[in-house]
Amino acid sequence: MSGKKRFLEYGAVQAILAAVLCIIAGLFIGFIVLLLINPAGAWNGIVTIVKNFLNYPSKPAALKYLGNTLVKTAPLLMCALSINFCYKTGLFNIGAAGQYVVGAGACLYAALGLKMPWYVCILFAMVAGALWGCLVGLLKAYANVNEVIAGIMLNWIGLYLVNMLLSRVKEQASPYTEQISAVNSAALLPTMGLDTLFTKNKYVTLAVPLAILIAIVIWVVLNKTLFGYEVRATGFNKEAARYAGMNEKRNVVLTLVIGGMLAALGAAFLYLSGYEQWSCTQSSVPAMGFNGIAATFLGGLNPIGTIFSSYFIQHITSGGSYLDKSIYPSQISDLITAIIIYLCGFVLFFKLSLNKYLAAKKESASGRNREEGGKAS
Amino acid sequence: MAEEYAIEMLNITKRFPGIIANDNVTIQLKKGEIHALLGENGAGKSTLMSVLFGLYQAEEGVIKKDGKEVKINNPNDANDLGIGMVHQHFKLVQCFTVLDNIILGVETTRGGLLKKDEARRKVLALSEKYGLQVDPDAKIEDITVGMQQRTEILKMLYRDNEILIFDEPTAVLTPAEIDELMQIMKNLAAEGKSILFISHKLNEIMEVADRCSVLRRGKYIGTVNIADTNEQELSRMMVGRDVQLVATKEDAKPGQVILDVQGMTVASKRHKNNAVKNVSFKVRAGEIVCIAGIDGNGQTELVYGLTGLEPLAAGRVTVSGEDISKAPIRRRMKKMSHIPEDRHKHGLVLDYPLDYNIVLQRYFEKQFVNGAGFLKAKEIRKYAEKLIDQYDVRSGQGAITIARSMSGGNQQKAIIAREIDKPHELLIAVQPTRGLDVGAIEYIHRQLIAERDAGKAVLLVSLELEEVMNVSDRILVMYEGEIVGELDPKTTSTEELGLYMAGAKREEVSA
Numbered sequence: 097m098s099g100k101k102r103f104l105e106y107g108a109v110q111a112i113l114a115a116v117l118c119i120i121a122g123l124f125i126g127f128i129v130l131l132l133i134n135p136a137g138a139w140n141g142i143v144t145i146v147k148n149f150l151n152y153p154s155k156p157a158a159l160k161y162l163g164n165t166l167v168k169t170a171p172l173l174m175c176a177l178s179i180n181f182c183y184k185t186g187l188f189n190i191g192a193a194g195q196y197v198v199g200a201g202a203c204l205y206a207a208l209g210l211k212m213p214w215y216v217c218i219l220f221a222m223v224a225g226a227l228w229g230c231l232v233g234l235l236k237a238y239a240n241v242n243e244v245i246a247g248i249m250l251n252w253i254g255l256y257l258v259n260m261l262l263s264r265v266k267e268q269a270s271p272y273t274e275q276i277s278a279v280n281s282a283a284l285l286p287t288m289g290l291d292t293l294f295t296k297n298k299y300v301t302l303a304v305p306l307a308i309l310i311a312i313v314i315w316v317v318l319n320k321t322l323f324g325y326e327v328r329a330t331g332f333n334k335e336a337a338r339y340a341g342m343n344e345k346r347n348v349v350l351t352l353v354i355g356g357m358l359a360a361l362g363a364a365f366l367y368l369s370g371y372e373q374w375s376c377t378q379s380s381v382p383a384m385g386f387n388g389i390a391a392t393f394l395g396g397l398n399p400i401g402t403i404f405s406s407y408f409i410q411h412i413t414s415g416g417s418y419l420d421k422s423i424y425p426s427q428i429s430d431l432i433t434a435i436i437i438y439l440c441g442f443v444l445f446f447k448l449s450l451n452k453y454l455a456a457k458k459e460s461a462s463g464r465n466r467e468e469g470g471k472a473s
Numbered sequence: 474m475a476e477e478y479a480i481e482m483l484n485i486t487k488r489f490p491g492i493i494a495n496d497n498v499t500i501q502l503k504k505g506e507i508h509a510l511l512g513e514n515g516a517g518k519s520t521l522m523s524v525l526f527g528l529y530q531a532e533e534g535v536i537k538k539d540g541k542e543v544k545i546n547n548p549n550d551a552n553d554l555g556i557g558m559v560h561q562h563f564k565l566v567q568c569f570t571v572l573d574n575i576i577l578g579v580e581t582t583r584g585g586l587l588k589k590d591e592a593r594r595k596v597l598a599l600s601e602k603y604g605l606q607v608d609p610d611a612k613i614e615d616i617t618v619g620m621q622q623r624t625e626i627l628k629m630l631y632r633d634n635e636i637l638i639f640d641e642p643t644a645v646l647t648p649a650e651i652d653e654l655m656q657i658m659k660n661l662a663a664e665g666k667s668i669l670f671i672s673h674k675l676n677e678i679m680e681v682a683d684r685c686s687v688l689r690r691g692k693y694i695g696t697v698n699i700a701d702t703n704e705q706e707l708s709r710m711m712v713g714r715d716v717q718l719v720a721t722k723e724d725a726k727p728g729q730v731i732l733d734v735q736g737m738t739v740a741s742k743r744h745k746n747n748a749v750k751n752v753s754f755k756v757r758a759g760e761i762v763c764i765a766g767i768d769g770n771g772q773t774e775l776v777y778g779l780t781g782l783e784p785l786a787a788g789r790v791t792v793s794g795e796d797i798s799k800a801p802i803r804r805r806m807k808k809m810s811h812i813p814e815d816r817h818k819h820g821l822v823l824d825y826p827l828d829y830n831i832v833l834q835r836y837f838e839k840q841f842v843n844g845a846g847f848l849k850a851k852e853i854r855k856y857a858e859k860l861i862d863q864y865d866v867r868s869g870q871g872a873i874t875i876a877r878s879m880s881g882g883n884q885q886k887a888i889i890a891r892e893i894d895k896p897h898e899l900l901i902a903v904q905p906t907r908g909l910d911v912g913a914i915e916y917i918h919r920q921l922i923a924e925r926d927a928g929k930a931v932l933l934v935s936l937e938l939e940e941v942m943n944v945s946d947r948i949l950v951m952y953e954g955e956i957v958g959e960l961d962p963k964t965t966s967t968e969e970l971g972l973y974m975a976g977a978k979r980e981e982v983s984a
Contacts (some may be wrong), residue, residue, distance in 0.1 A: 287949075325829070332824040337784065339811070339819040340833045341803030400840045 111396030114446035115405060118394060122436030129432065130424070137423040145432060148415035156295040163294030165407075165414045167371050168389065170307040171196070173406035174362025177314050177387030180402055182243075182355040182390065184318055185347065191232050191247025192359040193385025194254040198224040199360025200367050200382075201258030204374055207276050207283030207367075208265035214283050214368055221364035222357045229356020233349035243352070251381045265377045272373035285368045288454060303365035308403055310358070315399040327351060338449035357383060387413075390437040393444065412436055474610050478540065479504045479667040480525075480556070480636050485534035487520055492869055494520035497530070500669075500686050502636065507658055507668045509678040509699075511711050512688035513910040515867060515880035518671050520687070522638060526551045526558065534977050557629030558638040563621050565613045571624045572596060572609035575631050592631075599630045601894075603660050618768075619650035623930035626657065637661060637670045637781040643677055644907065647767050648938065648971070655681045672710070675704040687711050712912040722922045725946035728758035731930035732779075737788035739771075739778040747786060748774035750954040756899065761921060761931040763945030763962075765938075771954035772934045773814060776903050780811045782819075793898055806834055810892035814903035814934070820888045821876045828857030828872040831891050864890035882913045889920060900924050903934040918944050938967050952976045 102107060123142060130138035144151060149161035175192050182189035189195075202224035206217040228250055235241035266273050276283050285301035294300045318324040330337040330347050338344050362384065366372060391409050395402030416433045480502045487495040495517045502508045512518045520609040523529045525536065527545035535542050538554050545551050565574050576592045593609055600607055605623045605951040613621060622642060629637050639658070643651045658681055662668055672678055678685055679699060687710040694710050709715055733755050741748035749771045756762045764772050777783035779790060781802040790798050791809045813819035821830050832841055832853050841853050857872040866872035866886045876884060889905065902921060906914040921944055926929050935941050941948055941962070948960040950973040957979035960970060 172496065320847050322837060322846045322848055325836055325848055329822045329829075333818075333822045335818045336820065336822045336833070338802065339780075339813060340836075341801065341806050343801075343803075404976075 097408050108396075108398075108401075110447050111398060111401055111443070112442045113185065114450060115394050115396060115401070117446045118439050118442050119408065121442070122439035125439065126432040126435050129435065130428070132228040133428065134423050140434075141419055141424065141428075142224055144418045144420070145412050145415040148418070151415075153416050159293075159404055160295040160297045161414075163291075163297035163300040164371070165410050166294075166304050167299045167301075167369055168366065168414065169407045169410040170303040171366040171384055172387055172391055172410050173307045173311060173403060175385045176304070176391035176402045176406050177311055177388075178355040178358035178362070178385075179388050179401055180392045180395070180397060181314055181318070181327075181358065182351050183397060184324075184331045185327045186334065187236070187243050187348065187351060187355075187442045189229075189230065189232070189245050189247060189352065189355045189359075189391070191250050191352075191385075192355065192388055193381045193383075194247065195225040195228045195356040195359035196385045197251065197254040197258050197381060198228045199363035200374055201254070201261050203364040204273055204276075204367050205261055205265060208262075208274050208279050211280045212283060214285050217283050217368055218361065221360040223329070225356040225358070225360020225363075226353045226362070227356070227425045229352035229354070230349060232356075233352035236352070237345035237348040247264035251385075255378070255381050258374070259376050259378070262374050266376045271375045271377040271437050273376065275373065276368065276370045281391075284370050285365070291366075299369045299371040301365075301369050302350060303369055307362075307365060310361070311403050312401045318399070323350075327369055362388075377455030387437060396443060396447075409433075409437060414458060477503060478537070481540075481552075482521065482525060483535050483537065484603070485521065485524055485531045485536075485715045487517075487524055487529055487531045490869065493942065494534050495524065495688075496691045497533075498688065498691075499534075499694075500537060502669055503684075504667050505662055505665050505684040507662050507670055507681055509682035509685040510669060510671045510688070510925055511673060511675075511678060511685055511707060513673065513690075513912050515689040515690070515882060516711075516910075517691040518688060520691075521638075522558070522640065522671065525638075526681070533689065533828040538777055552632065552634075555633065555635040556635030556638065557632060557636070558640060559622065559625040559642055561630065561642070561644060563625055565621060565624060567614045568612060570610050570612055571607050571616070571627075573619075574613060575609075575628050576580060577628075577888050579632060596627060596631060599627055603630065603664065604657060605630075605883065611720050617650075619646055619653065622646070622654065622820050623657070624651075626661075626759075634666075636667050636669070638671065640671045641672075641673075643672065647936075651677070675889060675911065678707065679704060688901040689713055695745075708911050720929075722944075723926070725760040725925065727760040727946075728928065730755045731758050731793055732756040732932060733789075733791045734779070735768050735789045737775070737778055737790060738786040739783055740786045741774065744956070747867045748954050749778060751788070752951075752954075752956050754949055754956060756930040758898070758928050758930050759925055760946045761925050761933055761944055762931065762947045762949060763933045763935055763941050764951055765935060765941045765948050765970060765974060766951035768936050770951045772903075772951055774935060774954075775951070776811075776814065776901060777884040779805075779901060780809070781805050785929045790924065806897075807896075808897060809899040809901060810895055810897040812888055812900070812902040812905050814907075815879075816884055816888055821884060824875060826875055827861070827866070827868055827879070827887060828854050830876050830887060831860055831872075832856040834891060834895050860890040861887075863894075866890060882909050885909060885917075886913070889917060893920060899932065901932045901934075904936060905933070906935075906937070906940060914940075938970060942967060950974055 123146070127138060127142045130141045147157045149165060152158045152161060174299055178192040178195065179189050199221035203217040203221035206212040206220035231250060232243050232246045235246045236243045262273050285303055287298060287301050290300045290304065291298050318328065326337065326342045326347055330342060330344055334344060367374065387409060391402055391406040394409065395405035413433045416430065419428060478501045482498065482500045485495050485498045498517065500510065500520055510518055520529065524531045525545065527550050528549040536545060537543065543554060559948060566577065572589065572593055575596055581588045581591055584678065596609055605627055607620055607623050607627065642654060646654060655677065658668055658670065670682055682699050684696055684698055685707060686696040687730065689711060736751050737749060737752045739749040740746050752775065764775065766772055778785050781800065785798055788798065789796060795808065797805050800801065817823060818915045822833065835841065836848065841849055843849060854872050861872060864886055869885050892900065905917050921931055921933065933945060945962055948965065949956050949961055950958040950960065952974065953976065959975040
């Protein structure tokens with residue numbers, strides 16, 4: 097038998113296949129839910145979700161709304177990268193949501209309160225996120241506090257601190273923060289001409305290519321550098337990392353600092369585009385950080401794969417908002433996307449089943465191959 | 474006379490990508506016999522057993538039970554045929570009692586409630602019949618390794634298994650427990666059970682087995698009657714050449730003191746007392762000092778204290794004059810190499826490829842990483858390939874093989890290559906031959922002696938009496954966290970060493 101790998105045995109192929117299977121399963125279950133609620137509009141409904149910006153017949157309009165999806169993909173990708181990076185050290189950074197929140201608070205306050213230019217605002221966000229991640233890391237490394245517990249606590253602490261902080265720069269009549277474009281347009285991320293590509297969608301900024309670039313950098317750091325070697329060794333086997341003299345505590349803190357920075361950058365990418373304002377009365381942690389978990393797993397825990405999975409998740413999330421509200425209650429779009437995202441968590445399961453299937457197939461095939469003189473290989 | 478055999482594996486061939494794990498192997502287990510299966514690590518013993526258990530399907534060959542051909546597709550099939558196995562690493566639920574573990578999976582219930590009385594009677598009856606002493610109500614985590622193993626054996630008997638497979642059962646036992654196990658196996662065979670005894674310890678096979686089948690590199694070499702053979706012949710069959718069972722070496726020429734330990738105390742993780750109590754000793758360049766003792770007398774913690782895996786509670790450790798009592802691990806490893814006790818826990822990142830594991834202690838050196846913090850993948854690969862070649866580390870795909878997929882012996886060889894090749898003055902080797910076959914043991918012993926002759930200080934921690942007597946130049950016996958004797962292997966008998974190890978004898982040792 098030749099030692100050559102079959103097409104289906106490559107890790108990347110498997111990851112993609114598993115992700116596609118999850119997506120199909122998620123859409124299918126979503127379809128069934130729509131059927132149960134109102135069979136008449138179910139097919140149209142699911143098509144609407146999948147089509148997202150393509151629901152607009154004119155090309156310029158479609159492009160413009162593709163731009164909107166991209167604007168929200170960038171922050172999702174950053175949150176996913178944050179979780180991905182920490183996961184490689186064996187840490188489950190559910191605190192990414194909170195790091196995202198403090199990032200939003202810091203960059204918006206720098207923009208609206210301190211009237212700083214955009215690059216300083218980004219710096220503010222990164223420092224805040226790093227600090228938030230650092231707290232989790234220190235607790236984990238030196239007090240053995242589980243990073244999930246610390247992360248969730250800090251999510252809420254962060255949310256209310258940010259609500260308090262941003263109340264100082266909110267509009268008089270609404271709970272939303274002031275428009276950056278009205279108060280300090282220097283804080284808006286430069287569009288670098290990208291807006292013209294998307295039918296003058298001024299929200300498409302530097303953030304989109306930058307997020308993709310950062311994903312590639314993260315992949316390089318993890319796979320090609322000394323730090324990545326240590327991070328992954330620690331994730332695979334903490335004891336062996338310690339035996340090899342790696343400074344495990346420092347690496348845990350450093351990983352979470354980087355994770356925090358990434359998530360906070362995501363917030364800066366969204367809020368400094370001016371696409372959304374922060375609502376100072378919100379009482380739940382924005383879902384962005386949590387959706388990052390789904391994006392990471394759907395992306396096969398690979399930073400490059402995460403680029404595509406983040407886009408997909410944002411694509412259907414945006415698509416959900418086009419559902420016909422006269423047939424389905426407005427929450428249904430969230431429900432459908434939630435189901436699909438939930439199914440994304442099954443990527444690892446699908447991968448495992450696939451490998452089992454391949455192994456079993458190989459068993460029976462290898463016997464046959466020999467009889468045929470190994471023609472098939 | 475087909476019924477003469479309880480189980481037969483005829484002409485089994487099992488291939489994996491790049492390797493033939495079993496090449497036309499035939500094993501016939503007679504009813505009521507103890508049949509040893511002997512082979513080096515990677516010889517294909519585990520694969521053969523996995524085929525028997527339906528974990529793998531053989532490409533060729535048939536399995537017969539009582540002369541009738543059977544198909545074993547999964548472990549349940551094997552269980553239905555009455556085949557049971559005591560794994561090298563026990564499959565027990567730590568926080569369950571002995572009885573709970575035995576009935577796990579085959580519980581008798583009434584209305585959803587467990588009916589344990591009947592099970593308890595059966596277990597007690599079995600344990601009496603075969604001389605398997607256990608406390609049914611003790612929790613696994615509280616009992617000795619020997620008793621855990623007896624629990625595993627009872628698990629098989631409780632399921633009325635007729636064919637019992639012992640996978641290297643003595644690797645984890647103390648000498649006394651080994652004797653006990655040998656007796657149990659003989660009892661079981663006398664009661665008509667058929668036993669397949671996987672081992673590479675020749676003396677045990679000679680003592681307990683009726684016949685022995687030998688595998689070498691996946692090939693079936695032959696089956697011999699134990700009565701007609703000897704250890705030399707068996708080892709020749711297994712390794713394919715004559716093996717020196719006793720390491721030969723020149724007298725040691727100790728030089729200056731390399732390792733100096735004064736009043737070292739290490740706290741225990743398991744109990745409130747200190748695991749290592751006020752221990753002092755020296756190791757000089759060019760000598761092998763062996764720490765002997767029964768498992769659990771503080772040897773592990775002693776090594777943790779020396780290598781920095783655990784902090785010292787008190788005392789002072791110097792290596793070549795440098796005080797390292799509080800130094801971080803990385804700084805200690807500049808002067809010492811450490812072959813760890815547990816190669817899976819400490820020695821390897823199992824999910825990393827072999828080349829990454831080979832640089833585990835030196836990946837940060839200038840030759841493997843550039844100024845910007847990028848690893849030099851080519852240099853790492855080249856260095857790994859050099860060591861793989863030099864130390865004959867065998868694996869499916871060379872340097873890129875994932876460590877997890879390698880055999881235990883080759884994993885250990887990779888660690889030894891790494892630790893010996895890296896610059897060091899002191900080598901700490903903890904049970905470096907645990908679970909390995911004679912070929913590999915011979916090899917490792919030669920490496921240790923070569924290290925000594927190259928002027929390194931070697932500290933060997935071993936539980937194997939033979940190893941202690943053969944390899945070391947000086948023996949320190951540890952008992953309950955203290956060094957209770959310093960012996961010269963040339964003037965000491967195994968019996969005397971045993972007395973010290975058991976705590977029956979002690980002397981005041983001056984360091």
